Amino acid sequence: MRIQAIDVLMCSPGRTFCTVKITTDDGLVGYGDGTLNGRELAVASYVTDHLAPALIGSDASRINDIWQFCYKGAYWRRGPVTMSAISAIDQALWDLNAKALGVPVHRLLGGRARDYITAYPHCSGHTVEAALEEAGARLAEGYKAIRIQAQVPGLATAYGVAKGDEEYEPASSTLPDVEEWDTGAYLDFLPRLIKATRDELGYGFELLHDGHHRLTPSQAGWMGRRLEPYRMFWLEDPTPEEDQQAFATVRSLTSCPIAVGEVWNSVYDCQQAISGRLIDYIRIPVTHGGGLTHLRQILALADVYGVRSGMQGASDISPIGQAANFALDWTIPNFGMQEYMGYPEETWAVFTPHYRVEDGVITLDDTPGLGVEVDEEAAARYPYTPKSLPVNRLRDGGMYDW
Template sequence: MRIESVDVLVCSPGRAFCTVRIATDDGLVGYGDGTLNGRELAVASYVADHVAPTLVGADASRINDIWQYCYRGAYWRRGPVTMSAISAIDQALWDLNAKALGVPVHRLLGGRARDFITAYPHCTGHTVEAALTDAAARLAEGYRALRVQAQVPGVPTAYGVARGDEEYEPASSVLPDVEEWDTGAYLDFLPELIRATRDELGYGFELLHDGHHRLSPSQAGWMGRRLEPYRMFWLEDPTPEEDQRAFATVRSLTSCPIAVGEVWNSVHDCQHAITERLIDYIRIPVTHGGGLTHLRQILALADVYGIRSGLQGASDISPIGQAANFALDWTIPNFGMQEYMGYPEDTWRVFTPHYRLEGGVITLDGTPGLGVEFDEEAAARYPYEPRSLPVNRLRDGGMYDW
């Protein structure tokens, strides 16, 4: 089972995706997701120009060896572009190896450790009332966990809230897309949003919120204390994640569970936070975390220290990357929660998944591989459309974390 070709397919069916296709000399094909929102072409170049030519002729069954070759064989290691490229290759190898054996990937990972995967959607609104209406509708659909975001009064744009009546999609074709931020207004508003959510909808579900790196460590601790009475499942990304030790400050100030990691890409990015028990949930997705091979090692380390998973599942991870997340979710002992944001309708014309989302839970079937079909002819009808994530500026014009 020798690798015959490694190709990169970048398309935009509703939003941009970077997909890697590996074919072998015995006719097998595996697909992997390397989507990095706003930087898809950087990942595509990394794979096509620097890695693909070196893998032709390699034994596709040697997944671990190929991972080490891609990672340790490069002097310039880590970072989101490199690790997303490695992940796409790794996913494709797991996909085609499972297909060769006629089993789903989760069987190769040891089999199911649970009967279903609990998922949470994004509930949003331009007002508190609108956000609660959205949340109530999701509860009626059967969801057992909700992430709630709403427009901060006096702030013209808000992370997690759609502009106008559109579905929320953070990446924009407007370059640069500049948003305005006011930390004080957010600090005043969020406890009221969470209080209103519990007052209106009760405590019969898990409640989550994403701070999206907007607070200092001391502000995050202050916020966590204010949210403690409302039994949060987690407060996500309350402070920027470059300094792992910053979470020691947050931990010292609040017992509110903290979930971080979607911008981390390797075990070295989170080793201190895990071994010092500074966080409660790790959110690195398979697509950005070096693939199944590397992320299962990160999650095994997290399990030793009582930290659970919360893998990122926004729409800037393709259905293939989501399926890789789900394969881990089903098999690890320390599963916590799975984000599932959903996709534009055009996405389903290119990707056909065999996983099921019903009543707020995800289940997998016995489809060999990752269980997602990729229609290359359909993908060709959706040429790449450049988009990029926004940037944040304060009211005085100074740059701030988005």
């Protein structure tokens, strides 16, 4: 079972995706997701120009050896582009190896550790009332957890809230849109939003919110203390993640659970935060974390220190990447929560998943491999369209974290 070809499929069926296809000399095909929102072409180039030529002819059954070759064999390591490219190769190898054995990937990972995967959707609105209406609707659908975001009064834009009546999509133009931010207004507003959510909808569900790296560590601690009475499941990304020790300050100031990691890409990015018990949930997804092979290592380390999973599942990760997330969710002992944002209708013309999302939970079947079929002819009808994530400026014009 030798690697005969490695191809990159770029398409934009509602969202932009970077899919890697590995074909073996005996006709097996495996697919992996290398989507990196706004930087997909960099990942495609890394795969096409650097990994693929070196891997042709390799034994596709040697997943661990190929992972080490891609990682340790490169002097320039880590980072989101490198790890997303390696992840796409790794996912495709797991997919085709499981197909060769006629079993789903989760069987190769040790089998189910639970009966279903608890998921949370995004609930948002331009007003508190609109956000609560959407949250109530999602709870009525059977979801047991929700993430709530609302537009901060006085700001023209808000993270997690659509610009108009369409579905939320942050990557919306060829060049970055400029958004406006005021930290003080957000600090004043968020406790009111969370209190209103609990007052209106009660406590019979898990409640999450994403700070999206907008606060200093001391501000994050201040915010966490004010959210403690409302039994948050987590406060996500309250402060920028480059400095792992910053979360020691947050931890010292609040008992509010903290979820971090969607912009981390390797075990070294999160080693201190996990081993120091500075966070409660690790959010690295398979697609950006070096694949199933590497994320298993990260989650095993997390389990030792009582940190649970909370893998990113926004719709800028393709259904293939989601299926890889779900395979780990079903099999690890320290599962916490799974984000599931959903997809535009056009996405399903290209990707046919065999996982099910129903009544707020996700289940898998025994389809061999990752369980996602790819219609390459349909993908060709949705040519790649470049999109960029926004940038953030303060009211005085200074750059700020988006």
